[in-house]
Amino acid sequence: QVQLVESGGGVVQPGTSLTLSCAASGITLSNYAMHWVRQAPGKGLEWVAVISYDGSRRYYADSVKGRFTISRDTSKNTLYLQMNSLRAEDTAVYYCAENSYGYWGQGTLVTVSS
Amino acid sequence: DIVMTQTPLSSPVTLGQPASISCRSSQSLVHSDGNTYLSWLQQRPGQPPRLLIYKISNRFSGVPDRFSGSGAGTDFTLKISRVEAEDVGVYYCMQATQFPRTFGPGTKVDIK
Numbered sequence: 001q002v003q004l005v006e007s008g009g010g011v012v013q014p015g016t017s018l019t020l021s022c023a024a025s026g027i028t029l030s031n032y033a034m035h036w037v038r039q040a041p042g043k044g045l046e047w048v049a050v051i052s053y054d055g056s057r058r059y060y061a062d063s064v065k066g067r068f069t070i071s072r073d074t075s076k077n078t079l080y081l082q083m084n085s086l087r088a089e090d091t092a093v094y095y096c097a098e099n100s101y102g103y104w105g106q107g108t109l110v111t112v113s114s
Numbered sequence: 115d116i117v118m119t120q121t122p123l124s125s126p127v128t129l130g131q132p133a134s135i136s137c138r139s140s141q142s143l144v145h146s147d148g149n150t151y152l153s154w155l156q157q158r159p160g161q162p163p164r165l166l167i168y169k170i171s172n173r174f175s176g177v178p179d180r181f182s183g184s185g186a187g188t189d190f191t192l193k194i195s196r197v198e199a200e201d202v203g204v205y206y207c208m209q210a211t212q213f214p215r216t217f218g219p220g221t222k223v224d225i226k
């Protein structure tokens with residue numbers, strides 16, 4: 001049974017950093033590309049970033065490029081999203097998802113506010 | 115970027131009656147590998163998204179057969195043959211043909 005569990009969300013001030021984690025079980029991250037998708041309060045879904053199954057390729061939405069970094073630790077079977085220079089518009093629930101989008105975590109809320 | 119549009123944005127339906135949602139992409143979703151990576155996701159209130167349909171018409175594991183997808187190129191449709199109370203939520207189409215991945219704005223389905 002595949003399970004993805006995000007953590008690391010919270011309330012932070014603009015301009016600061018935060019790192020989200022997505023712990024996977026039931027799948028081996030080194031076999032799958034993984035995505036981060038976010039959803040601002042009351043809004044639709046926005047794709048954020050992807051890392052390839054072997055970690056060699058990463059793509060980002062223009063809205064986060066240069067500020068966010070997707071990575072993973074295969075020894076911990078965990079996906080990460082390092083978020084720097086956070087802005088109010090980054091406020092959202094952040095979901096990790098397996099490449100087919102068949103498996104999603106429950107999400108972690110990031111609130112950027114002064 | 116590929117822009118995804120959906121109609122209607124809101125769909126009040128009667129229990130037991132069919133429902134249909136249309137999705138259009140700003141360019142063809144046919145990938146160079148010949149596949150069309152158009153998916154449909156359901157998001158119930160307070161829940162993460164759930165994959166219903168992938169590659170236009172393939173139901174994901176555990177998805178009831180009252181859900182079906184069709185279409186080609188730039189025009190796609192999700193149909194619910196007989197709406198049940200548990201189908202209330204927001205439905206998104208999504209393209210995975212190219213980066214960035216993009217989603218439609220969502221269609222809210224609720225019961226009349």
